[in-house]
Amino acid sequence: MPVPERAVERSQPRPGIALTSKRLGEFEADRETADLLTADRLLDPHQVVRSEPEGMWQHFVYSLSGRRINLGDSKRARARKELDRRIAAPLTGGARFVPVLSRKGGVGKTTVTTLLGMALADARDDRVIAVDANPDRGTLAERISRDSGKTVRDLVRVRGDVVGFNDLSNIVARDETRLDVVASDTDPRVSEAFNDNDYRDVASLAAHYYSVVLTDTGTGIVHSVMGATLDLADQLVIVAGLSVDEARLASETLTWLETNGYSDKVRGAVVVLNNARPGQPLVQLDELEAHFRSRVRAVVRVPYDPHIAAGSAIGFRELQADTRLAARELAATVIEGLRSYAPAA
Numbered sequence: 001m002p003v004p005e006r007a008v009e010r011s012q013p014r015p016g017i018a019l020t021s022k023r024l025g026e027f028e029a030d031r032e033t034a035d036l037l038t039a040d041r042l043l044d045p046h047q048v049v050r051s052e053p054e055g056m057w058q059h060f061v062y063s064l065s066g067r068r069i070n071l072g073d074s075k076r077a078r079a080r081k082e083l084d085r086r087i088a089a090p091l092t093g094g095a096r097f098v099p100v101l102s103r104k105g106g107v108g109k110t111t112v113t114t115l116l117g118m119a120l121a122d123a124r125d126d127r128v129i130a131v132d133a134n135p136d137r138g139t140l141a142e143r144i145s146r147d148s149g150k151t152v153r154d155l156v157r158v159r160g161d162v163v164g165f166n167d168l169s170n171i172v173a174r175d176e177t178r179l180d181v182v183a184s185d186t187d188p189r190v191s192e193a194f195n196d197n198d199y200r201d202v203a204s205l206a207a208h209y210y211s212v213v214l215t216d217t218g219t220g221i222v223h224s225v226m227g228a229t230l231d232l233a234d235q236l237v238i239v240a241g242l243s244v245d246e247a248r249l250a251s252e253t254l255t256w257l258e259t260n261g262y263s264d265k266v267r268g269a270v271v272v273l274n275n276a277r278p279g280q281p282l283v284q285l286d287e288l289e290a291h292f293r294s295r296v297r298a299v300v301r302v303p304y305d306p307h308i309a310a311g312s313a314i315g316f317r318e319l320q321a322d323t324r325l326a327a328r329e330l331a332a333t334v335i336e337g338l339r340s341y342a343p344a345a
Helices: 056-064 075-087 109-123 152-157 165-169 196-209 224-232 244-258 263-267 285-293 321-340
Strands: 096-101 128-132 179-182 212-216 237-241 270-274 298-302
Touching (some): 075 109, 075 321, 096 224, 096 321, 109 212, 109 237, 109 270, 109 321, 128 196, 152 196, 165 196, 196 212, 237 244, 270 285, 270 321, 285 298
Parallel strands (some): 096 212, 096 237, 128 212, 237 270, 270 298
């Protein structure tokens, strides 16, 4: 079943008809068009009600003055709102596919997929889904607090019967941030591993109902699911651990991608330096970041968090502030990349 076109149908202007507005000077001297009636021109700034400021000192002054003096939000609140704006920026066209890759287990690939998905779903108004496409047994579903009891195999099995989002919502699991997750197979009796055709079937369904489709991939780079994942990818996220061998594997992954037809996607990729162990890492993070910045578009650091290290379900609100901020920075970076490399209409 082919993946649907990502670009939505767009109306085309009729040939020979100029769809431009006439402005002052193009009409008679005393006539204007409606597009000149802007809010900046018409609204009295003294009458516009500003929202209640955020910040202890700002709110104190606002309350003490009987709501007459509004100093605006604190620097911290402005930064939070700006990050929200970056994450929530609209995406035009169809669904966007973002696989999260790593050639080594234990570096936090599934954790990064979960954090990225939660940060996106928490701030955006559209739908976000994370698909566990590990050909063997993945653990993505174990990182959220709710379990539907269904897997990608169930989704593939009923794909022909899905006619609306309600049919899909019976299979996916949704966490408190509104992130939807499709679990991988966990039954050892399943004789055939999840393959590229299965992934394309799942991707086809997801593209109908979601704006962003994250894929938690397996650690192998040459299995069939990886090929289908890379072919559909709009942006790559590569996870690197903080040791010499883990960093080298991540860098070698970039080289493999470059030499196998994905060099453009490498240039637009994001590398996540994930600290999965307590204490100060032995590697020099600045040197590691400089190396990856020479090869990809952006690098984001995710700090160690004991809540994640416990290995159970992740509660986005229970993360340490620095971890939550890193996840949100990653989400904003991914959205900016998707907007910059928008598919052609």
